[in-house]
Each structure stands twice: as C-alpha cells, then as structure tokens.
C-alpha cells in the first residue's frame with residue numbers, strides 16, 4: 397500500500413554466487429531502506445555449479461518468504477556477461493535519421509543477429525564538430541531475447557511482478573554516483589567473475605568481464621593450506637590479505653591477475669580518450685576482504701574507495717553494523733530499487 401505518495405520497489409540481483417534483494421520506498425528525493433536479504437550459494441555449497449533456474453526460483457521464493465517485502469513490484473538486473481554493450485560514434489543528422497541509422501550501425505558491433513536481441517540505445521554526448529555535422533556518442537546495449545525471457549520466467553515463477561529488466565552496470569552507476577561526472581572506474585568483485593567498468597560523465601564507456609572472482613580465491617586458499625572450503629572462506633573474510641604469509645601467498649597471485657586486467661582497461665581508456673582516471677571504486681562481496689583496498693592502491697597507484705551504495709539512503713540505525721558489511725554487495729539490488737518505474 398502506498399502511504400502519502402511513497403512507493404516501494406524491490407530490486408533483485410540474481411548473481412552467480414547468490415541472490416540479493418533490497419526494498420526501497422521513495423518519496424521525492426528520498427529513499428528509505430525497508431528491507432533487504434541475501435542468499436549466498438557459494439559459501440554454503442563450496443562448489444561452483446551453474447545455478448539452474450529451479451534453484452534460483454526456489455532461492456528467490458525463500459528470500460521473499462523470509463524478508464516479507466511489502467511489494468511484489470520488482471526491477472531485476474541482467475548480468476553484464478549476458479549482455480553486450482558498446483559506445484559508438486556517428487555523425488548527428490536528426491533524431492529520426494539516427495533512429496534508422498543506429499540498428500544499421502549496431503550490426504557491425506553486435507555479434508548476434510539483431511532479430512535475436514532487444515536493442516536499446518541512448519545518446520550520451522554530442523560534440524566533436526567535424527565539418528558541419530556534430531558527432532554523437534551513442535551507448536548501445538543488446539540483450540539476447542532468450543535470456544530476457546528466461547529472466548522474466550524466473551521472476552514470474554517466484555511470484556514477482558517484473559516491472560523492468562535492467563543492465564547490471566546501469567544499476568551500479570545509479571547506486572554509486574550521484575552527480576559525480578569525473579572519469580572513474582568501478583570494479584565489481586563478484587563470486588564467479590569480476591567486472592571492470594569505466595564511467596565518464598556519468599555514463600558507462602567501457603565494460604569488461606573477467607572470469608575470476610571470490611570463489612577461485614577461496615578455492616586457492618583451501619588447496620594451498622589443505623583445509624576445507626568453508627574454513628578457507630572463513631579465513632578469507634576474517635584475515636584476507638592481513639593474515640599470515642601463507643594466506644597472502646595463496647591469495648595475492650589471483651588478486652594480481654585481476655589488478656593486471658584493471659590496469660590494462662584503465663590505461664587503454666586513458667590513452668584513447670586522453671583523460672586521467674582519478675579514482676577506482678571497489679564493490680561486490682569480494683571487496684570486503686581485509687587488506688584488498690590497500691593492495692589495489694599500492695598496485696595501481698590510484699585512489700581506491702570502497703563503494704557505498706547507502707550514501708543517499710536512510711535506514712534504521714539498528715541495521716548499521718550489518719549494513720556496513722553488506723553494503724558493497726547490495727550495490728546492484730539498491731541501484732535497481734532506485735529506478736523510477
């Protein structure tokens with residue numbers, strides 16, 4: 397029930413390691429956190445099966461039963477490794493011509509037939525006068541139709557009204573960056589993968605997905621110390637890179653591989669666009685590992701921040717302690733729930 401014009405939305409982030417939901421009510425410029433919940437599949441199972449739709453539906457139902465949100469209206473994200481995005485530059489003719497020209501251009505960049513994708517685009521910059529016609533930069537996003545259908549089916553089966561399906565990275569940008577227009581990078585350190593996102597003037601510019609995440613880090617720790625996955629997960633969360641030398645030797649080579657990819661992506665963008673990326677924001681469950689922020693700072697030589705998606709959200713003070721830990725993992729779910737639908 398909407399009271400005095402406040403409206404509740406449920407943001408649902410179906411990850412490969414877990415499910416996160418967050419319910420926000422919104423009145424004017426203000427968001428209130430009503431509810432949140434997390435299911436962590438990897439920590440429980442210690443293996444990395446591809447989560448079947450049935451497992452996801454059951455997990456989602458369970459999470460809803462436990463958190464009892466006051467709305468069934470949900471905005472869901474679609475994983476960045478299932479979507480295809482790019483920024484293209486083209487001459488600006490008129491809005492009408494652009495509408496015709498974009499699908500034509502898109503064919504050159506999107507590796508699957510256009511009839512199999514939902515294509516979306518937005519103009520992110522007009523400028524760079526060449527001759528008489530200004531150039532426009534267009535953000536292109538393509539979601540395979542079968543994946544969109546699959547997601548819709550999962551949510552409907554779990555009893556939710558899916559109001560919108562949104563790209564994960566768009567939700568992350570909404571959750572983390574208020575008016576920040578400076579060039580920056582956001583690194584989402586997830587369970588199965590890590591995504592590297594360059595944002596400039598508030599828009600996604602480059603997005604890379606790297607198939608290495610927290611799961612592999614826990615596994616490396618378990619194997620090299622000869623301990624169980626559960627115990628390794630505990631050590632990772634409690635000590636991480638601030639523990640003893642044996643822990644560091646097991647963990648740091650994997651973090652180095654991630655840092656290497658991050659550095660490459662950032663350097664490419666800086667070179668191509670002749671700008672400096674001043675800060676790097678870490679989010680995702682793995683960003684909570686002790687010592688990771690300093691490690692990134694030392695290796696990258698940039699300002700590293702841990703993303704705080706709760707900055708513009710009010711919540712009950714009782715939740716403060718648990719939210720301090722859960723915050724960076726909830727970035728996607730919170731960004732989704734902030735969407736105006």
Ligand SMILES: Nc1ncnc2c1ncn2[C@@H]1O[C@H](COP(=O)(O)OP(=O)(O)OP(=O)(O)O)[C@@H](O)[C@H]1O
Pocket residue numbers: 410411412413414415438439585586587588589590609610611614629632633634679680681682683684685686721725
């Ligand atoms: N406090 C913590 N310290 C260290 N690692 C943590 C902590 N909390 C969670 N993690 C790790 O974060 C990972 C899960 O991150 P996250 O919840 O962002 O993944 P996901 O969104 O489900 O997966 P993906 O983004 O790959 O689809 C797991 O590997 C887990 O071990």
Ligand SMILES: [Mg+2]
Pocket residue numbers: 411412586587680728
């Ligand atoms: Mg994730």
